[in-house]
Amino acid sequence: MSVASCPRCTSTPTAAAGPYRRAAGAERGPVRTALRREQHRVGIEIDRCPTCGGAFLDAGELEAVERGGKAARRQPGAEAALEMFQRSHQLAKRPDDAVEVNEEPPLDCPRCGETMFEREWSTTLVMVDVCLDCRGVWLDAGELESLERMYGA
Secondary structure (H helix, E strand, O other), X not given: OOOOEEEXXXXXXXXXOOOOOOOOOOOOOOEEEEOEEEXXXXXXXXXXXXXXXXXXXXXXHHHHHHHHHHHOOOOOOHHXXXXXXXXXXXXXXXXXXXXXXXXXXXXXXXXXXOEEEEEEOOOOOOEEEEEOOOOOEEEOOOHHHHHHHHHOO
16 A cells, blocks of 8 residues: 555755755656554544644544544533634634635545545534545644544543
């Protein structure tokens, strides 16, 4: 299986000359940051980007995080409620807001390369990117931790 790469982070190789580098002018295109596997406390392995902190969870793994919190019978605290309130405030739009929105292009799935679609996860107000082909989920930095607090995981 190939190493998954971050759908957000790219870097362009420098033209520095050296024994193991390409000569100036012989640059290749942008290079994506490889995701690193890490063990999650609910017993799953997730892929995390060391650069931006985003995380990719395979099909069913985010549900396992949710179940882990419910099995521990922990209730989300005031911090999670405040975070949800702040998120709803950020997502709210007034009809008279005539601000031009610069939408980002959809992400490519780190696992299968298909286009991912943004959607709200459950009723959490956390927007995640979901692949309809392999059912993997991309969470930007802090979103997994936010969901863990909401689920009590």
